[in-house]
Amino acid sequence: MSASRAATIEDVARQAGVSRAAVSKVIRNAYGVSPAMRERVNAAIEALDYRPRVAARAMRGSSFTLGIELPSIGNPFFTKIIAGATAALQGSPYQLIIAPADMDGEEGVRALGALADRQVDGIIAISPKVRPDWLERLAGRVPVVMIGRHDRPVAYDTVTDDDVLGTRLAMEHLFDLGHRRIAHLTRDEEVTLPGSGTPHAIRLEQYRALMEGAGLAEHIRVVRTGLTEESARLDTHALLDEDMPTAIFAGNDELAFGAQRALGERGLGPAEVSLVGYDDVDIASHPAISLTTVHQSGEALGERAIRLLLERIDGRSEPVNFTVVPSLEVRASTAPAPAEPTS
Amino acid sequence: MSASRAATIEDVARQAGVSRAAVSKVIRNAYGVSPAMRERVNAAIEALDYRPRVAARAMRGSSFTLGIELPSIGNPFFTKIIAGATAALQGSPYQLIIAPADMDGEEGVRALGALADRQVDGIIAISPKVRPDWLERLAGRVPVVMIGRHDRPVAYDTVTDDDVLGTRLAMEHLFDLGHRRIAHLTRDEEVTLPGSGTPHAIRLEQYRALMEGAGLAEHIRVVRTGLTEESARLDTHALLDEDMPTAIFAGNDELAFGAQRALGERGLGPAEVSLVGYDDVDIASHPAISLTTVHQSGEALGERAIRLLLERIDGRSEPVNFTVVPSLEVRASTAPAPAEPTS
DNA sequence: CAGATTTCTTGAAACGATTTACAGCGAATG
DNA sequence: CATTCGCTGTAAATCGTTTCAAGAAATCTG
Numbered sequence: 182m183s184a185s186r187a188a189t190i191e192d193v194a195r196q197a198g199v200s201r202a203a204v205s206k207v208i209r210n211a212y213g214v215s216p217a218m219r220e221r222v223n224a225a226i227e228a229l230d231y232r233p234r235v236a237a238r239a240m241r242g243s244s245f246t247l248g249i250e251l252p253s254i255g256n257p258f259f260t261k262i263i264a265g266a267t268a269a270l271q272g273s274p275y276q277l278i279i280a281p282a283d284m285d286g287e288e289g290v291r292a293l294g295a296l297a298d299r300q301v302d303g304i305i306a307i308s309p310k311v312r313p314d315w316l317e318r319l320a321g322r323v324p325v326v327m328i329g330r331h332d333r334p335v336a337y338d339t340v341t342d343d344d345v346l347g348t349r350l351a352m353e354h355l356f357d358l359g360h361r362r363i364a365h366l367t368r369d370e371e372v373t374l375p376g377s378g379t380p381h382a383i384r385l386e387q388y389r390a391l392m393e394g395a396g397l398a399e400h401i402r403v404v405r406t407g408l409t410e411e412s413a414r415l416d417t418h419a420l421l422d423e424d425m426p427t428a429i430f431a432g433n434d435e436l437a438f439g440a441q442r443a444l445g446e447r448g449l450g451p452a453e454v455s456l457v458g459y460d461d462v463d464i465a466s467h468p469a470i471s472l473t474t475v476h477q478s479g480e481a482l483g484e485r486a487i488r489l490l491l492e493r494i495d496g497r498s499e500p501v502n503f504t505v506v507p508s509l510e511v512r513a514s515t516a517p518a519p520a521e522p523t524s
Numbered sequence: 525m526s527a528s529r530a531a532t533i534e535d536v537a538r539q540a541g542v543s544r545a546a547v548s549k550v551i552r553n554a555y556g557v558s559p560a561m562r563e564r565v566n567a568a569i570e571a572l573d574y575r576p577r578v579a580a581r582a583m584r585g586s587s588f589t590l591g592i593e594l595p596s597i598g599n600p601f602f603t604k605i606i607a608g609a610t611a612a613l614q615g616s617p618y619q620l621i622i623a624p625a626d627m628d629g630e631e632g633v634r635a636l637g638a639l640a641d642r643q644v645d646g647i648i649a650i651s652p653k654v655r656p657d658w659l660e661r662l663a664g665r666v667p668v669v670m671i672g673r674h675d676r677p678v679a680y681d682t683v684t685d686d687d688v689l690g691t692r693l694a695m696e697h698l699f700d701l702g703h704r705r706i707a708h709l710t711r712d713e714e715v716t717l718p719g720s721g722t723p724h725a726i727r728l729e730q731y732r733a734l735m736e737g738a739g740l741a742e743h744i745r746v747v748r749t750g751l752t753e754e755s756a757r758l759d760t761h762a763l764l765d766e767d768m769p770t771a772i773f774a775g776n777d778e779l780a781f782g783a784q785r786a787l788g789e790r791g792l793g794p795a796e797v798s799l800v801g802y803d804d805v806d807i808a809s810h811p812a813i814s815l816t817t818v819h820q821s822g823e824a825l826g827e828r829a830i831r832l833l834l835e836r837i838d839g840r841s842e843p844v845n846f847t848v849v850p851s852l853e854v855r856a857s858t859a860p861a862p863a864e865p866t867s
Numbered sequence: 868c869a870g871a872t873t874t875c876t877t878g879a880a881a882c883g884a885t886t887t888a889c890a891g892c893g894a895a896t897g
Numbered sequence: 898c899a900t901t902c903g904c905t906g907t908a909a910a911t912c913g914t915t916t917c918a919a920g921a922a923a924t925c926t927g
Contacts, residue, residue, distance in 0.1 A: 187665060189913055200877045205915060213875060235642045236587065237913035239579035240882040246642065248621075254606050255806075260597045267624050276638040278591075279622035281610050295619040299578045299589065299642075322530060410806065438810060445811035463598075463753065467781060468788035469812040532883055543907045548885060556905060580883035583912040 188229040197225035208233060239300040247275050247490060248296035249305040252282050252289060253408055256435055258460040258479050259307065262328065265483025266305065273491070275302070282308055290315060297323060303490040309372050309379035324493035326486045331378035338489040338501045342477040344380050347507035348387035348430075351457045351475050354509055355428045356395055359518035360455060363392065364402040364426040366413060366436050381432050384459065388430060402426060406436060413439025414446075421447060427518045428455040434462040437472055441514070451516040461510050471513035481505050531572040540568035551576060582643040590618050590833060591639035592648040595625050595632060596751055599778055601803040601822050602650065605671065608826025609648065616834070618645070625651060633658060640666060646833040652715050652722035667836035669829045674721035681832040681844045683825050687723050690818040690850035691730035691773075694800045697816070697852055698771045699738055702861035703798060706735065707745040707769040709756060709779050724775050727802065731773060745769060749779060756782025757789075764790060770861045771798040777805040780815055784857070794859040804853050814856035824848050 190208075194201045199218060206214050207222040214222075225231070235244055249266060251259055263279065270277055278301070282292035289308030296304050303324040306316065313332050319325055320336035327339045355363055365388045367373055373382045385403065392401045402424060406416035413436040417429070421443065431437035437458030444454055458465060458474035465472040485503050492501075533551075537544045542561060549557050550565040557565075568574070578587055592609060594602055606622065613620055621644070625635035632651030639647050646667040649659065656675050662668055663679035670682045698706055708731045710716055716725045728746065735744045745767060749759035756779040760772070764786065774780035780801030787797055801808060804819035828846050835844075 190915095191913075201914080202878080202916080203876060206876090209915085215875065218875080232637070232641055234583075234913055236579045236582035237882090238915075240577075240583070240884090240913080241915040242882095244579065244642075254603045255600070257598070257600065260603070263597050263624055264626065267626050276635075276642075277624060278642075279624065281606055281620060281622065283607065283610050292619075294575070298575055299587075299619075299621075438807065441812065442810055464781065464807055467785055467813070469784065470810070533885095534883075544884080545886080545908080546906060549906090552885085554885095558905060561905080577883055580912090581885075583883080583914090584885040585912095 188231040190231070190233065192229055193222065193225045193231050196229060197221045243302045244300045245274050245276060246299070246301045247277050247303045247305070247487070248280055248299070248301040249277060250280050250282055250289060250292045250296060250307060252284075252308045252310075254279075254281050254283070255409070256433075257462045257464070258434065261462075261479025262307070262483035262486075265478075265480030265485075266487045267483075268480070269484040269487040275491075293319060303494055305486045305490060309377075309381070313378075324490055326490045326493070328482055328486055329380050331380075331383060333502075334500050336500065338486075338493065338503070340482050340486045340489065340503045341505070342380065342482070342507055343504050344383040344507075345387055347459065347475040347477065348384045349391065350507065350509040351430055351459070352388065352391045354473070354511065354515065355430065355455060355457065358428075358455065358515060360428040361397055361518070361521075362400045362402070362426045363388075363397070363428045363430055364404055364420060364424070365430050365432070366404045366406060366417065366420075366440055367432040368408060368436075369405055384432055400426075406439075408435070410435050410439040410442070413437075414442045415439075417443035418446075421449075426454065428457070428515070430457045432459060434458040434460045434465055434472065434474055437465075437474065437514075438470070441470070441472065451514050453519060455515040455518070457515060466510070466512070473512045473515040474510055475507050476510045477507045478505055531574040533574070533576065535572055536565065536568045536574050539572060540565045586645045587643045588617050588619060589642070589644045590620050590646045590648070590830070591623055591642070591644040592620060593623050593625055593632060593635045593639060593650060595627075595651045595653075597622075597624050597626070598752070599776075600805045600807070601777065604805075604822025605650070605826035605829070608821075608823030608828075609830045610826075611823070612827040612830040618834075636662060646837050648829045648833060652720075652724070656721075667833055669833045669836070671825055671829055672723050674723075674726060677843050677845075679843065681829075681836065681846070683829045683832065683846045684848070685723065685820040685825070685850055686847050687726040687850075688730055690802065690820065691727045692734065693850065693852040694773055694802070694818050695731065695734045697854065697858065698773065698798060698800065701771075701798065701858060703771040704740055704861070704864075705743045705745070705769045706731075706740070706771045706773055707747055707763060707767070708773050708775070709747045709749060709760065709763075709783055710775040711751060711779075712748055727775055743769075749782075751778070753778050753782040753785070756780075757785045758782075760786035761789075764792075769797065771800070771858070773800045775802060777801040777803045777808050777815065777817055780808075780817065780857075781813070784813070784815065794857050796862060798858040798861070800858060809853070809855070816855045816858040817853055818850050819853045820850045821848055 190201050190204050194204045204222050207219050267277055280292040280296050282288040289311045306327045317336050325337035327337055329341055331341055332339055367385050368381045372379050373385050404416055404420050406412045417440040429440050431440055437456055441456055458472050461474045461476035465474050489501055533544050533547050537547045547565050550562050610620055623635040623639050625631040632654045649670045660679050668680035670680055672684055674684055675682055710728050711724045715722050716728050747759055747763050749755045760783040772783050774783055780799055801815050801817035804817045808815040808817050832844055
């Protein structure tokens with residue numbers, strides 16, 4: 182009726198003829214309210230279409246909000262993480278909000294800061310560029326779960342894919358097919374700093390180690406690119422201009438698609454250059470794309486991250502590191518290596 | 525130093541030797557503060573690493589937060605909208621947060637409610653199932669911009685694609701190629717209610733109108749499916765089992781990819797069945813996919829939505845409807861219709 | 868039935884900012 | 898010289914909720 186202002190707890194209390202505190206108790210169904218009172222209060226809430234203001238609640242208690250910080254929403258793998266997270270939150274009183282941080286780097290800490298300023302009850306971080314010590318400090322104020330980074334944190338939890346295993350699966354598949362000149366397409370230096378523990382850093386390290394282990398050190402070829410499909414396409418063209426590997430191991434599916442575009446534009450198919458991705462994004466299984474890739478379950482990552490976050494909110498303080506096990510999806514983008522030109 | 529608690533405005537005031545109100549003025553750079561004081565206060569803020577609590581600000585003023593409600597994050601077209609929105613917000617004091625609403629319907633209003641409860645300063649809504657009258661009521665409390673729906677709102681703004689034109693472009697392209705038996709793959713009844721003004725409803729209406737206009741009423745064939753690629757794949761198989769159109773016009777690219785999968789699985793290519801999508805998602809231009817589709821700029825939609833929202837926050841009250849103009853991207857998934865079998 | 872518990876309910880004090888009203892104080896004006 | 902004015906800064910009220918301490922009523926003990 183009163184289009185003037187939304188109802189407050191005060192209005193509800195007046196309508197029900199009780200005190201504000203009593204209404205508050207009913208809402209949070211705390212101890213010490215009689216069925217009769219609960220009944221009356223609920224009727225008043227219904228009648229006035231009352232909804233508690235989250236901002237006001239946040240000032241004393243909690244905001245019932247969980248935040249997830251996300252670099253480049255464009256990446257469909259991240260949206261799978263979100264899907265897993267929202268699913269895990271079904272029926273809980275918490276609402277998930279996403280703070281997009283496009284073009285990660287400084288943007289990542291900005292978005293995380295924005296979430297912290299909004300008094301969320303817990304934070305899931307994905308940006309690989311955010312420094313561990315920064316996260317530790319953040320984790321001192323609010324529960325934090327980091328996805329993807331292989332840290333040894335003390336104040337927050339991590340949920341990761343076993344990138345060492347995943348890389349091994351991909352590389353051994355290529356070795357088995359007879360490939361020797363295998364290039365690795367990865368992101369810029371900043372996200373692949375040795376020892377930083379980012380997924381791309383580990384995949385790169387492992388690529389190097391496995392190549393060396395196979396006696397192929399001389400064929401190690403690392404191509405740096407940005408985070409978009411388009412930049413991967415361009416840098417793959419550059420690679421092909423000066424060198425011709427028989428296989429490319431891409432740091433993730435986005436990059437693989439870019440490489441696949443470049444190969445397609447040159448009329449090169451799996452018979453000439455094999456291609457392996459990482460993530461197993463939905464479209465990778467499309468028959469026209471059919472990308473061989475390392476499967477990791479984004480849903481499981483997201484779901485687990487939420488689980489750990491809720492545990493932390495509940496009081497746990499020892500850090501937990503959870504790992505999901507990847508598997509290889511062999512599709513049509515990989516084929517036996519072409520015969521070496523006899524030199 | 526004091527790892528105990530984050531600094532409050534009180535602490536800053538004490539440190540700078542001024543009143544809380546003065547600090548507040550500096551932060552919002554309001555009228556009436558001397559350069560000397562601004563200097564001192566800023567130093568104190570710096571020293572204490574002070575950050576205003578958004579919840580507290582929201583109680584009296586604004587939360588400097590804009591919310592966008594999003595059904596099915598899986599759809600890459602929506603992520604383009606987000607990209608456009610975040611770009612438009614660069615440098616503004618506002619932070620964008622996304623409330624995912626998976627499996628839209630009731631979920632959509634739940635997510636919108638959650639945003640409203642969080643006192644966001646403005647809301648962008650995408651779920652097509654949310655009723656206009658519900659939005660009008662919401663818009664009475666907080667500025668709202670609806671993306672995609674062709675309503676005639678009084679209290680909120682809309683940003684839409686010209687779906688009438690887009691559908692005409694797609695269908696005329698197919699007519700020009702000689703197609704007559706054109707099926708339309710669209711979503712469930714609930715999102716295509718005649719007169720509801722959702723994009724899918726308009727595309728469906730136009731499909732019917734254009735088929736009739738071309739004297740092809742007898743060949744109208746509407747296939748209903750869910751919102752995922754997988755459901756589109758299955759329903760396309762069902763369609764092909766009982767009927768064999770020479771072309772399929774899909775309601776959006778996700779559905780088109782599902783149809784493309786089904787066609788691929790049966791060894792059918794553009795020579796047998798042409799396929800047109802809608803949205804022009806990034807992957808549609810991948811050479812292996814090469815989907816003919818109606819291009820609409822998600823970035824422009826997102827950017828415009830933000831623009832309108834900021835105007836409303838600034839005080840505008842007459843509703844504005846903004847439309848972006850689609851174009852047709854002709855690729856390899858469409859080809860001349862095969863010769864009719866002479867009956 | 869008096870006293871001790873338990874159960875229900877309430878008023879008032881936070882929480883951390885913004886906003887409003889106004890006080891102090893030189894300078895300008897008549 | 899007294900009044901007015903413009904500029905800085907402050908005190909206090911306010912926003913809507915939770916929580917704490919304590920009062921009132923009901924129930925249980927012995």
